[in-house]
Amino acid sequence: MVSRVIPVDPFDLVIFGGTGDLARRKILPGLYRRFWAGQMPEDARIVGCSRHDMSDKDYREEVRAAIQEFALEGKDDTDKIDAFLEIISFVAVDATGDKGWTELAKKVREDVVHAFYFSVGPSLFGDLAERLHKYKMAGKETRIVVEKPFGHDLKSAKALNATLRKYFAEEQIYRIDHYLGKETVQNLMAVRFGNVLFEPLWNALYVDHIQITVAETVGVGGRGSYYDKSGAMRDMVQNHLMQLLCLIAMEPPHHFEPDAVRDEKLKVIRALDPVQPEDIVRGQYEGDDKVASYFDDVEDNGSITESFIAMKLHISNWRWKGTPIYVRTGKRMKARASEIAVVFKHPPHSIFGEKSNDRRGNVLVIRLQPNEGMNLRVTIKEPGPGGMRLIEVPLDMSFAEALGPDAGDVADAYERLIMDVIRGNQTLFMRGDEVEAAWAWADPIIGTWEESGERPKPYAPGTTGPEESLMLLYREGRRWRDVKA
């Protein structure tokens, strides 16, 4: 199978925070991979910015090191890397002062698409927007890419939206959620809306429940001070898990076009019921002889921030009323795995005489990582003699296997999303009202914990979180799928 690479138009991409961790690990290596794949036109230009003075030559060497560390697998071609570095330059710019802005403005060409990636701390987003305007780089053709976190609560998200909208129209603002850039996430829409097979069953009549799991093995590590002010609810649920939930639950948009898709996602968020306290389990990892505890990682023995959360959600609309959606995410869990599982109901009547607890029904699993792909469990007869014994087997579609050698060239989330910015396609970016609706849902839940001061339940590292999370499903005769890498 040959993957089709459609080159984008010439562009200038300015990366504020061009020396930061995200630029080094994701943005710049991703751009190199698109260059390598032939998606970037020859006269594309990339400008890195941060406060410290640096020559173009030194910056290019930093970028080369980042590519060598994070982008190579099969793309180790010195000529290609050199050619890519040619399109890169550096300007020292201070987001909060006047340093470097005039020089930057001279570099940005008026007659090509220009995009500004805000890969800096959120406290600088307003300063950057204001200065882009002041230095006449906020014209109608400008696009800005805003990293997470988008606000800390509804009030701050509204204030940030208001600041950005002072200088930019909604069509110019690309709020990034890299989960939306994942191949499987888009495939989820293709599977739902490109086949007749699933959609008739995709509702409370046939779906018993849905599970969304995003499990990490790492702790909060060096991000302790940021994370402790945020927690799993703000860091993961309000954005990434909410976006996955929207895509799985939304109605078919009338067209695969930005506002049609985002209108449908917004309706899902607005239809979410308030969550009952007994349907929420918060956890905090302990330490062992190999890894530090959450307390040690954030250097605060009194912290009540959760590193794990599991919840049961309900969507009050015609399609989903009565189907629970269980979501969980946590750090220091037993494996790194992200998946969505749609668990269908049992057939209404068994003609084979098996006991009801022998049957598990069909499950469609959409794996986001590792090993992106989909898997549908179906019931068949166990081969061989011995009567009608039923077993479940997977119908498996791993992208790596299905696409063969081309699978390696499937763009990763960041590189796909950046190319979408250049193309002016906002479908996979969050609209301002979506972000605000998600905060409006999350705020009262977080407010209750903050008021009560309740401590999260401790859990041992390398597990699936606190035992209470198992009970969330078990008490209703269900169970979480195993967390497997």
Ligand code: NAP
């Ligand atoms: P980082 O490693 O701390 O880098 C911050 C960058 O901003 C550096 O290049 C820094 O360079 C620059 N900077 C700081 N103050 C500045 C100023 N006043 N003017 C101009 N540049 C300034 O942060 P990061 O991890 O790359 O994260 C960047 C953004 O992405 C944050 O919003 C973060 O929440 C988000 N994010 C990061 C990740 C990740 O994996 N790292 C994942 C998701 C979201 P100088 O100090 O030299 O100016």
